[in-house]
């Protein structure tokens with residue numbers, strides 16, 4: 066069987082789609098997840114979880130209050146604690162993340178930041194003795210940690226963080242202090258109620274000299290009672306747009322004492338006498354953020370896929386209106402507008418995930434290099450991941466919202482679960498650096514690259530930047546996807562140079578650097594987006610070219626065709642300077658025919674992600690496709706439907722109506 070999701074008793078419309086698929090979904094899963102071994106492990110883990118009934122949701126998330134969600138995830142974490150070693154290789158981060166997604170879902174939980182930022186901070190920032198002391202405890206989950214950096218008044222501008230860590234050689238202690246209300250830590254995930262430790266980022270002060278943001282390992286709560294320690298004010302910041310299973314928190318310090326060896330000292334040090342040793346690279350303390358940003362293309366790709374699994378399956382069983390055959394309504398997936406709404410996002414999701422693999426590997430390599438004293442790759446990865454996190458989060462938000470609308474009215478119901486996926490995913494536009502700010506970080510790198518070219522130093526250009534030095538050439542659009550890469554290179558190069566020229570001209574006209582930068586900022590962010598989209602396209606094509614299995618490669622080439630045509634049309638205003646309007650018309654025709662080509666494989670392409678019903682938590686998107694029965698059952702389970710007459714009717718509406726009758 067080519068599509069491994071086919072099961073007896075499924076909705077025949079979905080079975081028909083699965084029969085049409087021209088490739089083996091297990092083989093595609095191996096491509097998506099980087100190896101056959103990991104694709105198999107994912108399925109094994111999912112299977113093992115299904116054999117532990119206590120790990121199932123006790124009721125649908127959408128019917129739970131915030132308190133119930135938090136309690137439910139804690140209950141499951143305690144069940145999981147009995148099964149970790151039997152379910153996963155605990156040293157394998159991807160296996161752990163898969164387990165979390167299956168069992169706990171995406172709304173957050175007590176360990177949300179423990180795995181993603183707390184442990185990575187200890188790995189990258191703690192010295193060997195400190196790792197000896199804390200890393201094992203953290204990995205065994207004897208303690209729960211989070212990453213407390215953002216304050217109520219400052220998140221983006223780290224240099225303005227107000228929390229101080231002042232060192233006193235006489236006692237060999239730091240005093241952590243929150244001098245103002247705006248200095249309260251505000252937002253850190255799992256800080257409010259769950260964590261008993263945190264990596265706290267504070268301004269290091271020694272003898273009145275401010276050394277800027279440094280990470281400190283801080284105990285927040287008593288390990289026996291879980292009560293906050295004296296000098297610590299901590300709590301939950303309240304409900305959010307989504308992510309309400311997480312207790313994002315606030316934290317204040319009142320002259321809180323911390324032993325000297327609690328500053329994380331792998332890269333910078335404070336000696337007993339207060340002598341400070343600076344790190345080998347000024348921004349090395351920012352590594353935990355780079356770590357998360359390097360994961361975001363993968364994680365956001367999976368968020369988008371989740372919404373697409375729901376929308377594509379639903380579109381294959383939802384029948385509405387007629388095409389040729391007037392005897393039976395068509396599947397809405399047959400409408401060109403529906404395909405145009407969904408298929409380019411499927412292509413982007415694949416592209417993001419392939420990029421994600423690259424950036425995760427680049428981060429792992431950087432970690433090794435930095436440990437060996439080589440920090441030269443930091444700027445490249447910072448620039449790349451800054452642009453990538455901004456573009457993928459924005460496009461993921463767009464794609465998920467289109468998926469919701471593609472499900473019509475039922476997409477708006479929590480039964481689809483798409484609104485939750487959307488709310489969680491777009492958090493990524495803000496966390497790990499607000500998108501505009503991060504695009505401007507990449508722009509700094511792009512401007513410097515143009516300056517290298519202008520001063521005849523093209524040889525010093527970083528990876529991916531050589532195209533900035535190349536001349537415009539004729540583009541032959543019939544020569545395959547590479548021609549579309551050329552269109553993007555031309556458009557990105559022109560925009561990067563244009564924005565840089567504007568910035569330079571404004572400075573030449575007498576504006577200060579910062580004012581000229583601000584007056585060029587919109588153009589600079591446009592340059593960053595084009596550059597990043599070029600990278601995504603190149604990575605996608607490179608990955609697909611490397612595949613040897615013929616049937617897998619064939620369908621992925623179809624997907625690349627959707628991608629390149631859609632992307633070039635999407636940057637039409639920039640592309641018009643390099644391709645004629647007649648050529649754009651022909652790209653449009655190719656896009657429509659590539660949607661047609663992809664149509665028979667659409668369901669198999671999203672089935673290949675092998676996202677279980679448990680993980681999806683969508684009534685509308687279930688694998689069996691029995692949408693209407695499932696929807697009705699779900700609505701009947703609503704707490705409002707457990708009685709015929711609600712107390713509020715008896716208390717307010719009935720007396721009001723009775724009074725009106727008098």
Ligand SMILES: CCCCCCCCCC/C=C\CCCCCC(=O)SCCNC(=O)CCNC(=O)[C@H](O)C(C)(C)COP(=O)(O)OP(=O)(O)OC[C@H]1O[C@@H](n2cnc3c(N)ncnc32)[C@H](O)[C@@H]1OP(=O)(O)O
Nearest residue numbers: 220221222223348351364367368443444447496497498509
């Ligand atoms: C079904 C699917 C389920 C999937 C489940 C997966 C779940 C995953 C979801 C995860 C869930 C929750 C996670 C949520 C985590 C959120 C955590 C956070 O948000 S933590 C807080 C993050 N905060 C930020 O990101 C702050 C952003 N600000 C900054 O990073 C910095 O302030 C700045 C980079 C904007 C500026 O820093 P500053 O020190 O002021 O720098 P300068 O402007 O002086 O100089 C810039 C200069 O430095 C270089 N630079 C900056 N950063 C780096 C770096 N990291 N590495 C290397 N170089 C760096 C920069 O390039 C400039 O260089 P120049 O040469 O001068 O140009």
Ligand SMILES: Cc1cc2nc3c(=O)[nH]c(=O)nc-3n(C[C@H](O)[C@H](O)[C@H](O)COP(=O)(O)OP(=O)(O)OC[C@H]3O[C@@H](n4cnc5c(N)ncnc54)[C@H](O)[C@@H]3O)c2cc1C
Nearest residue numbers: 212213214215219220221252253254492495496497498501
């Ligand atoms: C779901 C979620 C989880 C989070 N988890 C954590 C966590 O675990 N730990 C933690 O420490 N923090 C966490 N945060 C906080 C998060 O990292 C910050 O909110 C984020 O970095 C943005 O900073 P800000 O809130 O200061 O935004 P601001 O910087 O105030 O942004 C407001 C506006 O100002 C603009 N702006 C600001 N500076 C500039 C500039 N220099 N140039 C141009 N425009 C600018 C922005 O583009 C934006 O439009 C989380 C946030 C969210 C939403």
